[in-house]
Amino acid sequence: MPDFDFHVSAFAWVPETSRGWVKCLRPRWAFEEAGFAYRTTRLGPGEGGSDGYRAWQPFGMVPAYDDGRVRLFESGAILLRIGALSDRLRGWDDAEEATIASWVFAALNTFETHTSRLTDGLPGAVEAVSRRLEALEAALGDREWLVERFSVADIAMATVLREIGETAVLRRHAGVSAYLARCLARPAFDRALQAQFADFDDSRVA
Structure with a gap:
């Protein structure tokens, strides 16, 4: 490089x-x-x-x-x-690079818009965030990371999820909670x- x-x-x-x-x-x-x-x-x-x-x-x-x-x-x-x-962070090929980009946008648009409403205590935020956490948990399945290996998609998602890390709504989603813990445990x-x-x-x- x-x-x-x-x-x-x-x-x-x-x-x-x-x-x-x-x-x-x-x-x-x-x-x-x-x-x-x-x-x-x-x-x-x-x-x-x-x-x-x-x-x-x-x-x-x-x-x-x-x-x-x-x-x-x-x-x-x-x-x-x-x-x-x-x-260390790029996708293995163009298809994985595109998936990484999709997850970065999902973290900052699909998620962050609603996690900020949750931290502000706005009506409907708990339900909106919960739906997104359910979808994220399903998408993760049994994988460690959003794509095959750790990427900037995980950095984007973890920094958003960290803002609600102490909330009951996140604790109800054990798979996402474990994912966030893995991300934040990285040196x-x-x-x-x-x-x-x-x-x-x-x-x-x-």
């Missing part, structure tokens, strides 16, 4: 309750799984609104990604890019999580 200069944006400060949950965790986890060294640009409060940053990430959010050849925003797109570059997840915590700097609070 040619040399790449992997670079993502991250927040330099967020409240304590948000630490460990910022979405730059997704590419960090993918980098750790792939064995790719990367660096971060840490944004202080208000810096995401600068014209320079919005040329990279139009909405002023994180993460944004640059590898010296491609610049991207949105964590799902970034995961797919990292996965495509990694022998690369812990390294990514610790790297996110290490980037926070309380001296840069607004």
Whole structure:
């Protein structure tokens, strides 16, 4: 693989309750799984609104990604890019690559839209999430991962499911609970999580 200069944006400060949950965790986890060294640009409060940053990430959010050849925003797109570059994370063939992409979109669209409603306590969210968990459990069957081996699809899905990891609705789905536990037990997840915590700097609070 040619040399790449992997670079993502991250927040330099967020409240304590948000630490460990910022979405730059997704590419960090993918980098750790792939064995790719990367660096971060840490944004202080208000810096995401600068014209320079919005040329990279139009909405002023994180993460944004640059590898010296491609610049991207949105964590799902970034995961797919990292996965495509990694022998450890890419699909075995074009068909599996397409399945991985489908699961990334499912995690961030079919699931995350409703898991966020659940955490906000909105009406109907429990039923909507439960239906999706039942479908995911059936799709997983007795497999460890969403495709034959661990991929960025699992990173996307696990980071979404983690947000409801302590809820009764997830605990009622033993297969999905076990799947999430397998994902979060991977050493690369812990390294990514610790790297996110290490980037926070309380001296840069607004």
